[in-house]
Amino acid sequence: MEQLIRVLRDKGFKITPQRRAVITALAKCGKFPTAQRIWDYVRTITPDVSFDTIYRNLSLLVELGIVSEIHTKGREGNVFEIVETDHHHHLICVSCGTTQCLDFCPVSHGDLAKAEAGGFKITSHSLEFYGYCRECASAG
Ligand SMILES: [Zn+2]
Ligand SMILES: [Zn+2]
Ligand SMILES: [Zn+2]
Incomplete structure (x- = not known):
C-alpha cells in the first residue's frame, strides 16, 4: 500500500485523504472489490466523499497501471485489483x-x-x- 502511495507521489500526484482512503480500501476490501464496495469502505473514513470522486481516483490508478479494472459484465459492475504481479x-x-x-x-x-x-x-x-x-x- 505504501508502495502505491510512493508511485503516485513520484508521478507528482498529491496524496489527498480520499486518495489514501481509496488505496486503503483496495488493500483492505479483499480480492476484487467493486467501486461500490470501495466507496462504502472510504465513507467509513471520510464520510463526505462522493461516488464520483471514488470513481475518478480509481480511474487514475488504473491509468497509471497500478490498479487493474476487470470488466465483469456483472450486475454489480467492474471489479478492481492492485497490480502486484x-x-x-x-x-x-x-x-x-x-x-x-x-x-x-x-x-x-x-x-x-x-x-x-x-x-x-x-x-x-x-x-x-x-x-x-x-x-x-x-x-x-
Ligand atoms: Zn460461477
Ligand atoms: Zn488478477
Ligand atoms: Zn497477456
Missing part, C-alpha cells in the same frame, strides 16, 4: 460473477508480431475470458 488475465464467471486470476498470458509473441504486421507498435494489451466457473458449470 506481472501482467495477467482473468477468468470471469458470467453466472455468479466470480473472478479468478490466470497466471499466464495466452497471447504468443507470434500473435503479437502478426498484429503488428501493419506497422502498429503494441505496448500493452488487456484480455478477459468469460464463461462458467466450476461450481456454475457443474450446476448445469
Whole structure:
C-alpha cells in the first residue's frame, strides 16, 4: 500500500485523504472489490466523499497501471485489483460473477508480431475470458 502511495507521489500526484482512503480500501476490501464496495469502505473514513470522486481516483490508478479494472459484465459492475504481479488475465464467471486470476498470458509473441504486421507498435494489451466457473458449470 505504501508502495502505491510512493508511485503516485513520484508521478507528482498529491496524496489527498480520499486518495489514501481509496488505496486503503483496495488493500483492505479483499480480492476484487467493486467501486461500490470501495466507496462504502472510504465513507467509513471520510464520510463526505462522493461516488464520483471514488470513481475518478480509481480511474487514475488504473491509468497509471497500478490498479487493474476487470470488466465483469456483472450486475454489480467492474471489479478492481492492485497490480502486484506481472501482467495477467482473468477468468470471469458470467453466472455468479466470480473472478479468478490466470497466471499466464495466452497471447504468443507470434500473435503479437502478426498484429503488428501493419506497422502498429503494441505496448500493452488487456484480455478477459468469460464463461462458467466450476461450481456454475457443474450446476448445469
Ligand atoms: Zn460461477
Ligand atoms: Zn488478477
Ligand atoms: Zn497477456
